[in-house]
Amino acid sequence: MNKKIVLPLLMGSITLALAACGKQTPDVTAQQPTLQAQEQGDTGAAAPEPTAKSYQQIFQDSVFFGDSITEGLSFHDVLDEKNVLAGAGKTAQFAFDDIDELTKRNPKQIFIQLGSDDILWPTDDPTTYSMNNYAKLIDSIKVKLPQARITLLTVTPVSAEALKKEPRYKNIGDYNQAVKELADKEQVEFTDLSPLFANGADFYDADGIHFKPEFYVQLLELLKGQVK
Numbered sequence: 001m002n003k004k005i006v007l008p009l010l011m012g013s014i015t016l017a018l019a020a021c022g023k024q025t026p027d028v029t030a031q032q033p034t035l036q037a038q039e040q041g042d043t044g045a046a047a048p049e050p051t052a053k054s055y056q057q058i059f060q061d062s063v064f065f066g067d068s069i070t071e072g073l074s075f076h077d078v079l080d081e082k083n084v085l086a087g088a089g090k091t092a093q094f095a096f097d098d099i100d101e102l103t104k105r106n107p108k109q110i111f112i113q114l115g116s117d118d119i120l121w122p123t124d125d126p127t128t129y130s131m132n133n134y135a136k137l138i139d140s141i142k143v144k145l146p147q148a149r150i151t152l153l154t155v156t157p158v159s160a161e162a163l164k165k166e167p168r169y170k171n172i173g174d175y176n177q178a179v180k181e182l183a184d185k186e187q188v189e190f191t192d193l194s195p196l197f198a199n200g201a202d203f204y205d206a207d208g209i210h211f212k213p214e215f216y217v218q219l220l221e222l223l224k225g226q227v228k
Helices: 003-042 052-058 068-075 094-105 126-144 160-165 167-186 213-226
Strands: 062-066 084-086 109-113 149-153 189-191
Touching: 052 213, 062 068, 062 094, 068 084, 068 213, 084 094, 094 126, 109 126, 126 149, 126 167, 149 167, 160 167, 167 189, 189 213
Parallel strands: 062 084, 062 109, 109 149, 149 189
Antiparallel strands: none
């Protein structure tokens, strides 16, 4: 091959190689802030997120007592099953069936969340009917576990779609007011869960009644300060 042809080709190859190397340098520099941010995160500058294990430790002497909404705590593995005594269809009346089991677990603190099914009970005044049984349930727990601290939790709201399908859920607000009055009467603790929904957070599962795991994390975060 003619040397006059080879030389320009060689010079062209060198020029392209140098250009390619020049493009790599800005890319490496652009990655440095991201790497620095990762390194800062690794130093623990940001507070660590609570884990399921940490919640299990915090609530190790507690039992959450209730219906299928409460059952989500163990269903989603946010708490151990030993710390949750709940099931679908539980009402203040049917919860009496679990008193013996609750007594065996001997918790220091009991969080009770009932009402999602009570509101749907086929009677003329479901709230009054439920409160009568609720009061008896609390009195029975006090007798069996006199040292346990009892906290009543409000019924969680449902989605707009769920309300359309079941209009009786419109009574949740009135039911929760009755729960608050019952807590005052029985001299037990009361916690309103409505702040968890104040910012429009969408925790709902497909049915608009039950919840995703994120809800239960926020629930325990709200309640952890009450554990003695």
